Amino acid sequence: MKDLIAKRYIKALSSVANEDELREYLSCLDILSNAYNISKFREIMEASYICVSTKKELINKVLDKELDAKFSNFINVLAEHKRLDLFCELKTELSSCISALNKEYKAVLISKETYEEDILKDIEDKFGKQLNVKLKLEQITTSNDGIKLVVDDLNIEISFSKEKFINDLKHHILKAF
Known part of the structure; x- marks a missing residue:
């Protein structure tokens, strides 16, 4: 089920970004999926009592760089719809999407x-x-x-x-x- 949800988000992201931007987003999602394997990070992302702005601040600190507007909006949409547990699936789907672009x-x-x-x-x-x-x-x-x-x-x-x-x-x- 998570794969299907991730596929929809990646389809939307790939429709507004070029290949270079998608590669950059893939590296960000790789960092976030690795961070998601850490129990403390996962607890914060899944906690309903922690506000969305705090979660977004933590994501920005983990990525340790300024996000462009498209990816920042992408993270905002994920946060608003409580989909911050999809980083691993999003990374897999985006990797497949980039592979498909390059055949x-x-x-x-x-x-x-x-x-x-x-x-x-x-x-x-x-x-x-x-x-x-x-x-x-x-x-x-x-x-x-x-x-x-x-x-x-x-x-x-x-x-x-x-x-x-x-x-x-x-x-x-x-x-x-």
């Missing part, structure tokens, strides 16, 4: 085997060319037979499973009789 996406290759860097680079290049994007491939090893390539931001999942292939083959053969 750079993260892909995950899940397989039983570990592949060499040159094979991973080849997969990145060929699959990225097919999609007309730039991919950064991360590999995860698992105990399952088969291979799966997932690009979450593009909602793409390609998989091949040995078990599924055998079951489909058996089903096809049995249908023939």
